[in-house]
Amino acid sequence: VDASNLQRQLLHNTDRIGERKVDSAKKTLTAMNPDVRVATYDVRLAADNILQIIEGYDLIVDGTDNFPTRYLVNDASVKTGIPVVHGSIFRFEGQVTVFDPTRGPCYRCLLPEPPPAELAPSCAEAGVLGVLPGIIGSIQAIEAIKLVLDLGDPLIGRLLTYDALEESFRTFSVRKDPECPACGPNAGELVLADYDELCMSHPRT
Numbered sequence: 001v002d003a004s005n006l007q008r009q010l011l012h013n014t015d016r017i018g019e020r021k022v023d024s025a026k027k028t029l030t031a032m033n034p035d036v037r038v039a040t041y042d043v044r045l046a047a048d049n050i051l052q053i054i055e056g057y058d059l060i061v062d063g064t065d066n067f068p069t070r071y072l073v074n075d076a077s078v079k080t081g082i083p084v085v086h087g088s089i090f091r092f093e094g095q096v097t098v099f100d101p102t103r104g105p106c107y108r109c110l111l112p113e114p115p116p117a118e119l120a121p122s123c124a125e126a127g128v129l130g131v132l133p134g135i136i137g138s139i140q141a142i143e144a145i146k147l148v149l150d151l152g153d154p155l156i157g158r159l160l161t162y163d164a165l166e167e168s169f170r171t172f173s174v175r176k177d178p179e180c181p182a183c184g185p186n187a188g189e190l191v192l193a194d195y196d197e198l199c200m201s202h203p204r205t
Contacts, residue, residue: 087140
């Protein structure tokens with residue numbers, strides 16, 4: 001935990017600076033509800049361990065802040081059929097969607113290939129409005145509840161965007177890409193890989 005995290009990462013506080021984030025997060029969550037079992041994984045998510053980590057879960061809530069991990073999570077989702085509640089933020093904007101490879105498009109249908117590093121700044125490099133992760137994360141939580149309880153109309157095939165400066169929401173359709181390299185009919189066998197060297201100039205956090 002670093003002091004620079006605290007304006008947007010509410011699971012931590014000043015007393016936890018220097019602690020491992022997984023340990024700090026578990027303390028906060030168990031203090032809120034000791035009946036919840038929190039399983040932590042103090043490892044770097046990678047192609048050689050992601051399938052073992054996500055095995056047995058009903059869905060993945062993706063709050064990562066870099067493209068290599070998003071593509072890795074997507075490809076693991078396509079291989080396993082586990083849906084992903086995707087959320088991302090940039091400065092004053094955010095977006096949420098659900099990538100369920102059994103019922104709709106995947107992340108690569110939206111963005112087939114990772115962007116170059118110079119077009120993919122991290123939160124530390126680009127900055128983000130401190131309250132924005134809470135807004136986007138709350139919408140992700142709603143989508144996760146809907147999926148687990150089979151309620152309402154989840155954001156499958158729809159991208160919800162939020163602009164904090166305009167205080168506006170917009171929804172865009174996202175369709176399955178027949179040429180998708182991950183879930184398209186001609187995609188072939190999907191091999192999990194790490195994409196750090198293609199689109200990342202900074203370490204994962």
